[in-house]
Amino acid sequence: EAQVTQNPRYLITVTGKKLTVTCSQNMNHEYMSWYRQDPGLGLRQIYYSMNVEVTDKGDVPEGYKVSRKEKRNFPLILESPSPNQTSLYFCASSLQGYSNQPQHFGDGTRLSIL
């Protein structure tokens, strides 16, 4: 089944404790992206990647890191999480290395930073 898989789905942690949210897709997609969803703000793009070893900042990259060492994986790293990073996070992928394609989204990861 074609899918984007995020782990964990839920996480409660404390300020300053490094965490990684994994994202994996099995569709051989080139474009991958991370978003955060906050009430009243919709989805905001954090980072995106057009292909392996190619990443770039979205609208709200501060406090986040990403890497794209393999085509299928695009982990989101919070080196020193803070309470303002409490949010619902989505990973997405699309076929070609451009943002003009429909994106397939993962089921989301709800992060709570205390």
Added chain:
Amino acid sequence: AQKVTQAQTEISVVEKEDVTLDCVYETRDTTYYLFWYKQPPSGELVFLIRRNSFDEQNEISGRYSWNFQKSTSSFNFTITASQVVDSAVYFCALSDNFNKFYFGSGTKLNVKP
């Protein structure tokens, strides 16, 4: 800077009513793409439609239709004869020349039986 505005935060209708969700965008790019996504109460995001900036033809898919007007920078979404299963949050989005995505804040549609 790119921007997508969905001024309607929440809309409530009774089943079988028609409803239009508004989307207004700002961009200086001549080439861009517009999208609509649906987020039902279960939380997943579902792609509905994509339009490029050179294609202003309206589109109809079953009870759904989309009206793209470059003159007013709008890409509105109409649901005809709404059903309870249409209850969801709907997001309008724009992708630009730099491969970034910009989403609106979403419109929550409540369809009551």
